[in-house]
Amino acid sequence: MRGTNANLLVALFLIFSIQKVVLESAPHLPKQRAERSFVIDYENDRFLKDGEPFRYMSGSIHYYRVHPTDWSDRLRKMRMAGFNAVQTYVEWASHEPEPGMYQFSGWLDLEAFITTAQEEDLLVILRLGPFIDAERDMGGFPYWLLSTNPNIRLRSSDPSYLHYVDRWFGSVLLPRVKPLLYANGGPIIMLQVENEYGSYPDCDFAYTAHLRDLVRNVVGDDVILFTTDGDGVDYLKCGKIQDVYSTVDFGSGTNITQAFGAMRLFEPRGPLVNSEYYPGWLDHWGAPHSTVDAEKVATTLDQMLEGNASVNMYMFHGGTSFGLTAGSNQGGSFQACPTSYDYDAPLSEAGDPTEKYWIIRNITKKYLPLPSGDVPPASAKYSYGKVQLAGLGRVLHLTPRLMSVNNKWPLTFEQLRVSNGLVVYKTTIPFRIADPTRLSINDVHDRGYVYVNGVYTGTVDREQELYDLPISGPPNSTLFIVVESQGRICFGEQINDFKGLTTNVTVNGHQLADWTMIPIPLANWTRLSSALVRFPASAASHQDNRMSFYKGEFTVPSNSSHPQDTFLRLDGWNKGLAWVNDFMLGRYWPEVGPQVTLYVPHGALQQGQNTIMLLEYEEAPCLTPDTCYVTLTDTHVVNGPTPY
Numbered sequence: 001m002r003g004t005n006a007n008l009l010v011a012l013f014l015i016f017s018i019q020k021v022v023l024e025s026a027p028h029l030p031k032q033r034a035e036r037s038f039v040i041d042y043e044n045d046r047f048l049k050d051g052e053p054f055r056y057m058s059g060s061i062h063y064y065r066v067h068p069t070d071w072s073d074r075l076r077k078m079r080m081a082g083f084n085a086v087q088t089y090v091e092w093a094s095h096e097p098e099p100g101m102y103q104f105s106g107w108l109d110l111e112a113f114i115t116t117a118q119e120e121d122l123l124v125i126l127r128l129g130p131f132i133d134a135e136r137d138m139g140g141f142p143y144w145l146l147s148t149n150p151n152i153r154l155r156s157s158d159p160s161y162l163h164y165v166d167r168w169f170g171s172v173l174l175p176r177v178k179p180l181l182y183a184n185g186g187p188i189i190m191l192q193v194e195n196e197y198g199s200y201p202d203c204d205f206a207y208t209a210h211l212r213d214l215v216r217n218v219v220g221d222d223v224i225l226f227t228t229d230g231d232g233v234d235y236l237k238c239g240k241i242q243d244v245y246s247t248v249d250f251g252s253g254t255n256i257t258q259a260f261g262a263m264r265l266f267e268p269r270g271p272l273v274n275s276e277y278y279p280g281w282l283d284h285w286g287a288p289h290s291t292v293d294a295e296k297v298a299t300t301l302d303q304m305l306e307g308n309a310s311v312n313m314y315m316f317h318g319g320t321s322f323g324l325t326a327g328s329n330q331g332g333s334f335q336a337c338p339t340s341y342d343y344d345a346p347l348s349e350a351g352d353p354t355e356k357y358w359i360i361r362n363i364t365k366k367y368l369p370l371p372s373g374d375v376p377p378a379s380a381k382y383s384y385g386k387v388q389l390a391g392l393g394r395v396l397h398l399t400p401r402l403m404s405v406n407n408k409w410p411l412t413f414e415q416l417r418v419s420n421g422l423v424v425y426k427t428t429i430p431f432r433i434a435d436p437t438r439l440s441i442n443d444v445h446d447r448g449y450v451y452v453n454g455v456y457t458g459t460v461d462r463e464q465e466l467y468d469l470p471i472s473g474p475p476n477s478t479l480f481i482v483v484e485s486q487g488r489i490c491f492g493e494q495i496n497d498f499k500g501l502t503t504n505v506t507v508n509g510h511q512l513a514d515w516t517m518i519p520i521p522l523a524n525w526t527r528l529s530s531a532l533v534r535f536p537a538s539a540a541s542h543q544d545n546r547m548s549f550y551k552g553e554f555t556v557p558s559n560s561s562h563p564q565d566t567f568l569r570l571d572g573w574n575k576g577l578a579w580v581n582d583f584m585l586g587r588y589w590p591e592v593g594p595q596v597t598l599y600v601p602h603g604a605l606q607q608g609q610n611t612i613m614l615l616e617y618e619e620a621p622c623l624t625p626d627t628c629y630v631t632l633t634d635t636h637v638v639n640g641p642t643p644y
Helices: 015-025 068-079 110-119 159-180 205-219 233-239 256-266 294-306 355-364 395-401 525-532
Strands: 038-041 046-049 052-054 057-061 085-089 123-127 188-192 224-230 245-251 273-278 310-317 328-330 334-336 385-388 390-394 405-407 422-429 437-441 447-452 455-461 468-471 477-484 505-507 515-520 548-556 566-569 576-580 583-588 597-600 608-616 629-633
Touching: 038 224, 057 068, 068 110, 068 310, 085 310, 110 123, 110 159, 159 188, 159 205, 205 224, 224 233, 224 273, 233 245, 233 256, 245 256, 256 294, 273 294, 294 310, 294 355, 385 548, 390 395, 395 422, 395 477, 395 515, 395 525, 422 505, 437 447, 447 468, 455 468, 548 629, 583 597
Parallel strands: 057 085, 057 310, 085 123, 123 188, 188 224, 224 245, 245 273, 273 310
Antiparallel strands: 038 046, 046 052, 328 334, 385 629, 390 548, 405 515, 422 477, 422 515, 437 468, 437 505, 447 455, 447 477, 548 608, 566 597, 566 629, 576 583, 576 608
C-alpha cells in the first residue's frame, strides 16, 4: 500500500515500442453477455457494466477490522457518500491460523461480508493476496509458513512456499469466491493478483504468472484480474503481469498526469485506475498521529474523477487491528503499529463521519449520483465510568502451570509454533559472575523483560537497539527473559521476521545453554482462562506489579439503547494487552502514544455484568487499591503526545 512518484524520463524513449507490443498482447474485449457482465472496453478506455459505460468510486474496508454487527453501518455510510463499490483484502493468516485449520465464521465470514455489501448496493473489489501488507502481522501471511521451512522464500516461486499457496488458493479460497463473482450473480467485479509486487526485490515473473494461472483455472475468465503498484516505472516493471490489468496507487498532491503516465506505459489503453488513493496514513507507536489535509485530498480526487478515472480510497474506514494482528515496519529502525487503524479516514475508527467525509462526499456527488435518504448518524457512545481492577498474579507465577519446551539453545516463536504474544525463556547462570556483569541479547524480536531470580533487572528493545544489560547475582541464579512480539514486519524484503530470541544469549561473553521455554497462550482465550484460575492463592498479593494480570467488572444497563460503543482509557498504565469479556481488544501503550484509548465496539459488550482484564507488562498504578482502575469513556484519543 505504498508508492512514490518516480522519474518517468528514463523510460519515455521506450513508449512507442512498448505501446505496440502491449496493445498487441492486450486481452480482447470479452463477448458481452445480455446480463451481468463487467469488462474492460480497451477501445474507449473505460469499463463496461452490463454493456454500459461505468466507472467505480470505491473505498477500502477490511471486514476483520470491523465488528460484524457494524458491517452494514459502515458500508451504508460509504454508499451514502456516493461510492458504488467496496474494496477489501483477504487475510490468509486469519482464515488459516494453523495449517489446515480454516476459519470462515463470525468476524471472518468473508461470504457474509460480501453479501452484506451487495445488500447495501455496493459492488466488491477483492484483493486476494496472498500477501496484503495492510499493516498486518507479516503482511497477512500465516506465521507458520516460517515454521514449515525457516529458509522459505515468501512471494517467490520457491516450491515450499507455492505448495501452501496452491492449497490455500486452489482448494479453499477461490472456490468460495467463484459463486460471488458478478457474472455469477454476486457483486465481485475484480480480483487483485498479489499486491504491490513491484516493491518486492525478487521480481519473480514465474511466481506472478503462476498466481495468475492458478486464479484463472479456478474462477474462469468472467472476471477482471488486476495488479496494484506504485506510480513509477521501477514499480510497474516488476509488478506487471501479462494478461492482468495494471493499476497504480498514489496520494493527494500527486501530479496525476505523471502518475497515470507511468500506468500508460504498461497499459496504453483501458480505464485509468488509482487502486489506493490515500486520504490519510498509517501510525506507529511513539510517533505523532498521521493526518492529511481534507481539502488537499478532495482536490486531487476531483482531478482524477474529472479525468474519468476509477478510484479506490484506501482507507475509507480503517477500523481496528484487534488482538495481536497489527504488524510493524522496518524503516530507519523497527517500528510497531498501534491497535488503532484510524488512518485519518473519512469514517473514524468508531465508524463516525468526519469533516473529511462530508468534503469528499461533495466531490463524489459531482460525478456520481448520491442515493436518496440521510447519512446514518454517528454511533451512540457511552461512558460506563471507572472500573476497579484487582491483581490476579504475575506471568512468572503462571509458568509452572503451563506447557514448556526444553532445548540447548533458545528457540524462536516459530519453532515453538507460537503465533504471537509472549514467550518466557528460562535458564540458569551456572557460574560465578562479576557484580555487575554484562548480559547480551544481541537480536531480540522485539522486546525482552529480564528477571534474575524473579527480580526485574531491565528491558532490551529492538526498536531502540538496546541489547545489553548489567546484571548481578550469586552462582546458579535463574534468568528469565519474557520476550514480547510487537508484530511481524508487514512490508518489504524483511517480512521473514522471526520472533523471540533469535540468537544466543551471553553473560560476559559466555553463551548460556539449556533453556526452558514457556509460551503464554494469550491468543487462545480458552487455554488462557483455564491457566488463570490456577494461579496460587498468594499470587494476587505479590508486591511487584510488572508483567501481571488485573481484572475487574462493570455493568451495562439492561435497556434497549445498550450496549453502546465506548473507549477504554488507561491513565497510569504503561504497556500491555486488554480484554473485554473474552475478546482481546489489542495492545495498549499510552506512555509512548499516539494512541491513548482503545476502541470497544458495542458488539463486544453485553447487558449486565462485563469483565475487563489487563496484562500489564511494565508498571501498573496499583500501589493502593483506589488507584488500580481504568475508565470507560465516550471520547476516543488517537492523537496523544509522543516522545519524539
